[in-house]
Amino acid sequence: MKWNHSKKSHRFIQQVSRWLILKIIFLFYLSTARAQIPEGVPHPDDNTPIDFSSWSDIIIYIILPAVLITGYIFLAYYKRRKRQQGEGKNDQNGIQ
Numbered sequence: 001m002k003w004n005h006s007k008k009s010h011r012f013i014q015q016v017s018r019w020l021i022l023k024i025i026f027l028f029y030l031s032t033a034r035a036q037i038p039e040g041v042p043h044p045d046d047n048t049p050i051d052f053s054s055w056s057d058i059i060i061y062i063i064l065p066a067v068l069i070t071g072y073i074f075l076a077y078y079k080r081r082k083r084q085q086g087e088g089k090n091d092q093n094g095i096q
């Protein structure tokens with residue numbers, strides 16, 4: 001069976017194949033470029049575990065996140081409570 005492609009479809013197939021080849025080349029190029037670790041900056045291999053004998057580490061990694069999470073929970077609770085009280089006042093006044 002002979003395939004009968006017009007010139008337009010043949011040109012379209014060429015363009016798509018060029019586009020696909022370029023995409024594959026750029027994908028491999030960018031993945032290798034991103035995989036390199038620059039020199040002079042801290043590497044993941046250079047990290048040390050958290051030292052809980054240091055007060056600064058305790059404050060930064062335990063106390064500060066706990067305070068932020070607790071503050072967010074209280075803020076969300078009070079905002080929700082204020083909104084519900086505001087809706088209750090509008091219902092009592094007949095405003096919808």
